[in-house]
Amino acid sequence: MLLLLSALMCGVVLRAEAQDRASLWRGNDRSGRCQYSFTVPSPTEASCPQAGGPELEGVKARLGLLEVLVARLTGGDAVPVGVSQSQGAKTQSDLQEKLNQATGERNLLRGEKVRLERELEVLQRRMEEMRRETETLRNRPCPPQTPVVPPSPPLQERSPLRPAAGYGSLSHLISRPNSNRQGDSSSLRDSAWQYGSRGYQELKAEVTEVPAPDSNAGCGQLVSVSEPVTHRKADNIAGKYGVWMRDPEPVSPYGPDTVWRIDTVGTEIRQLFGYDNMEQLAKGFPSKVLLLPELMESTGATMYRGSLYYQRRLSRTLIRYDLASESIAARRDLPHAGFHGQFPYSWGGYTDIDLSVDDKGLWAVYSTSKAKGAIVISQLDPHNLQVKKSWETNIRKNSVANSFMICGRLYTVASYSSPDTLINYMYDTETSQGKAIAIPFKNKYGYTSMVDYDLAQRKLFAWDNFHIVSYDLRLGHQQVN
Template sequence: MFVYLLLLTVIVTVEAQRVPGQQKTDSCLCKINSSIWTFPAVEFMEVTRQVQICEDNLNEFEEKVRNTNAELPMMEATLQNISARLKAFGYLHTSGLYSALQLQQLNRELEEIHQSVNETHKQNPNKETHNLLSELNKAKNDVQRMYKDDFFNLETMKKRLRDLNNRAQSCKTIPNDFRSTCHQRIMTRISSPSMTKLNSISKSYISGAWGRDALLSSKEHYWEHCLVSGHKHGNTIRMYTSREDFMANRNYKDEQIAPSYSDKNAVQGSGTILYDNTVFYQCYGTAEICSFNITTKTTKRMKLDGAGIDNKFPFCYYSCRDWTDIDLEADPDAVWVIYATEENHGNIVVSRLDPLELNITHTWKTHLFKRSVTSTFMVCGVLYATRFVNTFQEEVFYAFDTTTGQEISSLSLPFEKVSSGIANLNYNPVDGKLYLYNDAYLLSYDTFF
C-alpha cells in the first residue's frame, strides 16, 4: 500500500491542503474536508459593502462635478469682473511705481532740499529753518551709512524725504497775503445744495466744470464749460455777466478757447478753472497747463513735469472718472494744480502757480493715493479730498494744509448730490461756495468754518 500525498489547491481561499490516501487496486482512497470550499459569505458581504461605498463616493463626486460645471460660468464672470477692476492698477506693477529708490537719486534730492532750505535760512533765519537744516544733515549722514553698511529701507527714507520737502516748501518765501488767517481754519460743514440745475446745453454732457470767477476784485462772471468728443475735450467756455442770466440761460457769450476741440490749445479733461477772466486748464494731449486770457485772446503754456495724463492717475474710488488726471483750483491770489506722479507713487502732488507768469512757485507731496479720491478742491492753501458714499451722497474725508504740512484724515463732512459721478468740484473764495459738476447737473453749496 502506497501512501500518496494529494495536493489540493483551493482557489477561493488561495490555500493548499495536504491529504493522505491509500491505494486500493486501481483506486486511491482519501478523506477530504469539503468545508474548505464553503462559500465565503462574510468576505462577500464585506466586498459588497466596499463596492457600495465606492459607488456612493462615485455618485458624490459626479454630483460635485455637475455642481462645479454649473458654477463655472459664474466663477468666470467673477474672475473677469475682478480682472477688469484690477486692470486699472496694472501700472503699479508694469511701471514699477513701488520699485526701490536708488541711493544716488535719494542723495541728489536731499542736496536739492538742503540747498533750498539753506538759501531760505540765509534770507530769513528762524527756528524752523534751523531745525530743518539739522534734520537734513542727519538724513544725509543716514544715507552715507546706507552706502557703507549696504543695509537700508529706501521707502522709509523716501517718506522722510517727502516730509522734509513739504516743510521746506512751507518755509520758502510766500507773499504775506497768502498767509492769511483762513489757512488755520478747517472746514466744519457743507450745506444742502443752494442751487441745482441742468447745464445749458444738454443732459448728455455729463462732464465739465462751472463756477464763478475766483478773483476777489473781478466782476460777477459766471462760467460753464462742457466737454465733448467722448467727454474728453472742449474748445469753448460759456460766460454770463450775472447769476440771474446764468439761471435763465440767457445773455451768454461763448468764448472760443481754441479753433477746434482737437487743436493743440484745446481743453482736455474737466479740471478747468476761471481766475481773473483767464481760463486755466490741461492742454490737449500733453502734461502741460494752458492759460487763455479771454480779454486779450492769448494763450500761455507751461510743462508739468512728471504728471500722469490720459487716465494714468484719474479720480476714482469705486469707478474712475476719465480725463481727470489734472485738476486746477483757485485761491484769492494763486492758482493751484493737483495731480499725481510716478515718483510720488501715484499719490497727490499739489503745486502753487503764479497766475501771471504761469510758473510753479511751490510744490508739496502728499501721502494720499489719487485713485482713492473722487475729487479735490482748495481753500486758502488747504487741500480737501472727497470720496464716494453712495449715489446721492459724497464726503470730504481728508485735508492737507500746505502752510504747516499737516495731513488730516479724520474729517467727515457729508454733502448731497443728485447723481453718482463727479466731474469737477471747486471752491470760490469770492462767495465762499462750492461748485459741483455732477453728471450734467450743476450744484452749489454754502460752506462753514
C-alpha cells in the first residue's frame, strides 16, 4: 500500500512538471489557413531528429504565399510550394484569359493604327492635289478686263432708225421686226436695246460671235491627255485589275449609256456586269450580270456593235459573245499570237492579246515568235474575227506598260506605276510609220492595268489599282509629220 501511494505521488509530480512545460501556439499552414498546435516536451528525448517548430512552420507558410504572388506576376506555369493543383490550374486559367484579352486589345490598336495611317496617306494625297491645283490657278494668267466705256448719250439724242454711234458693228447681231424696214420706230423700244448698258451689248456680241472650239472634232493625232477623273473604287481584291468599257454602236436591248465592267483577278473570269449609266456604276448598282460561257483571260476585252470581244483563257482563241442572245456568235484563233505570258505588257497579267475599237473598227495588238516580241497590229473583221491586214512595229511589247488605238494609230504608255510617265510611241497604220513622242500621262494610283479608247465619248478609259478612271483627250485636226 505504501508502495502504491509512492508511485501515485511520483506520477502527479511528473504530470505537474509536464504541464509547466506544455505550450499552445497558432500559425498559418501551407495553404494559408490558421492552425492551432499543443505541444508537450518528451521526458525521454532531449531533441527531435528533424528541425521544426512554430517559427519554422510560419516561415514555410509565408514562403508559400510569396511563391503564389511571384507566379501570378511572372505568369509561370509551375505550382509553388504549399499551393494545390486545383488552385494552380485556376490561377493559370485566369492569367491566360487576361493575356488573351490584352492580346486582343493590342491587335485592335494595331488595326486602328493601320487604318489611321491609310487615312493619313489619302489626306496627304488630297492636300498635294489641292496644292497643285492652287499653284496652277496662281500661274494661270488673268482674263482680259473689259474696257470701261463712257455712258451712252440720252435716248432722245439718238436717231430713231439706227443705234447710237459705236453700235454699227453690232447691228447685224440684233434681230429687228419687219415693221422696222418701213420706218416704224416702235420696234426700237425693246428694253435691252434702249436701256441696256454698252458693256452688256459688247459681252453679248462677244458670246455670239466667238464659237466654242471643238477639240474632239475630226480624227487627228493625239495632242494631250488630261488629269484622271475617278469614277469608282472596286469593292474587293478581285477588282485590283479589270476592264471597263462602253459600246460605241450599241444594239438593243442596251443603249449608248450602258457601261460594262469585268474584274480580272483570279482564274475563273466569267462575270460581266452591266450598268444603266455612269451614275449607277459609281454607286455600284449593276442592272445586269452575265456569265460568259468561256473563261476570259486578262484585261484585253472590248465592246463593239452589241458584242463582247475577248481572249479565251489559256489560248490564242478570240471569242465574239453576243449580248442580246447571251451566246457565242463567233470564235477564231489569232494566227501565231503569243498567249498566257509569252508576250505581255511590262506589268504582266497575261496581257498577250489586247483588243480595242476606234473610228477604223476592231483591232488586236499582240506579238508573235516571228516578230521576236515586237508589237503586231491586226485589223479584224468584227463579224467573223478574220484578220484583214497586219502591221509589224519596231517597239517591243514587254517594254511598254499598255497601248490603245485612236484613228488607226497605236499609242503606247511607257510605265504602269510611275505617277508621271509618258505616252512614248505612235505607229500610224495609214503610213506604216512609227515615231517616238512625249505626251504626259498620269498613273494616279500607281498600277494601271488597262487603257482603252472610248469612241463614244472620245476619252481614255483606264483601270488603276482598284480604281476606274477616265481621261479627257485633245486631238489635232491635222496630222503632224
